[in-house]
């Protein structure tokens with residue numbers, strides 16, 4: 001059987017059946033946004049890895065090397081926010097064509113460092129290899145937290161919230177694929193696609209409250225990622241699609257392409273906003289803490305119920321499934 005037949009999630013499930021092993025100090029292994037290890041002073045160490053492949057995640061003609069590096073760093077660091085953590089360092093392995101210019105390779109590394117620095121950490125090391133073809137970047141992000149936010153903690157009665165607004169990443173990608181030059185993308189779409197902001201402001205504001213029961217960052221699309229959260233929590237999530245906040249310029253972009261803005265927001269991957277759950281009674285305190293910290297806003301978009309899976313109410317018809325890295329879709 002080929003990987004494209006099994007799909008990313010089918011393959012991961014198959015791996016997990018074989019890799020169940022643990023070791024002293026490992027609190028959480030594979031299956032969440034990051035692994036969780038016991039660390040000093042009662043804190044937890046978070047470790048996660050994220051790969052970016054030319055031709056699959058980006059096209060070289062769209063972005064400069066510096067932009068590609070910075071985006072890869074920010075995307076990898078977002079998984080630490082998804083665990084309720086703050087970043088401590090970044091490692092990057094690069095597979096580069098020997099024909100790449102030294103300046104371009106330097107710009108990649110500078111971009112990785114710029115993305116790390118924007119999130120409060122630095123590039124601490126990595127590895128270099130020659131690539132016979134496309135550019136390949138693997139980023140390992142390391143962070144810490146006093147209380148981690150797993151995907152598995154959502155409880156019936158919890159409210160489901162999302163940070164920021166959605167749809168910009170998919171809208172930007174769709175415009176690029178239709179031949180719009182990167183420089184001509186609407187500014188919000190360009191910034192959100194190129195320079196995603198991991199939700200560390202939300203983490204910092206909400207950690208002291210201790211109310212987040214489960215969290216995930218939106219990399220596969222809201223619908224797909226809430227599906228992951230519901231499955232991990234063995235609960236049902238009811239998503240009110242009409243409450244999902246749209247990013248600026250998404251409506252206009254959707255109109256231009258003859259698409260549905262709400263559908264874009266529900267399925268847009270690589271958004272790197274947080275979807276999370278808190279007990280319903282904690283919602284007001286969450287909103288207050290975010291406002292006091294001048295963190296990005298969050299919106300209640302649904303609730304957790306007893307049951308299984310994701311139920312979407314009040315939304316447009318959606319294409320089946322979310323982002324699957326082994327699907328033939330580009």
Ligand SMILES: [Mg+2]
Nearest residue numbers: 033079217219
């Ligand atoms: Mg993630």
